[in-house]
Amino acid sequence: AKARNEKKRAEMEIRKTKKEVKSRTEKMRDAEYFWGIGYITVILFAIIQNGAFQHDFIDFFRIPFTWYVRFCEWLVYPTYDNGFNQKIAYTGGEAWVIRILAIVAIIFILAIMIVMIIEAIKRYKKMWDEISQMFLIGSLSGITVLGDVTRKYLPVNLILLFILINMGIMLLRIYLRKKFYCM
Incomplete structure (x- = not known):
């Protein structure tokens, strides 16, 4: 008991x-x-x-929009440069073929980019852990603190730099995982 x-x-x-x-x-x-x-x-x-980050954030969205507007203007009046800084318009039938090919090419490129981005997001989700969080926060804080200094020496958009750093880290982790099978 x-x-x-x-x-x-x-x-x-x-x-x-x-x-x-x-x-x-x-x-x-x-x-x-x-x-x-x-x-x-x-x-x-x-x-x-951070002023540099503010400008880069605006540029990150403004520049692709500017390219889109230029492309739309080009679709209305398709021209080419003859090498002497003169814009020459395409002829009637030629212009329509060029327009159709340009639209098909843009749609094809966008579809490939969307598939690549979706695949990258899937891989990123599989590898998401404390190490990924640490590098994400660390790279973001580093770019935030050193943004103005970075912009003096590297003429690169800070948002693109942030994306490239994190993609590089993920690619390095994928490589190391394949190489050592332990990560």
Whole structure:
């Protein structure tokens, strides 16, 4: 009877300890989540304050829109440069063939880009873990803090730089995973 009572008391202590450990773990996760969100908020405010990042954000969307407008203007009046900085218009039948081929080429290129982006997102989701989060936040904060300095020496859009850094990290992880089978 005494052994049974000791066993029950030990089981109660184990349950009590497991509950306490679970409670502490949840509190630590909540605190970690809180500080993570706080860190991300600080980074976002730094991005908003960073002038180089603001200009690059606007350019990231403005430049493709400008290209689209130029393409639409070219579709209305298709011309080519004859090598002497003179714009020469295509003839009537030739213009329609060029327009149709240009539209088909643009649709084909966009379809390929969409498929590549979707595939990249799928791979990125498969590899998403703490290391990915660390590099994502680290590269974002690094670009935010060093954005003005980076723009002095590298004439590259900071958003594109951010995307290229994270793509490079993922490609490096894919390579290392294939090479060592352990990551």
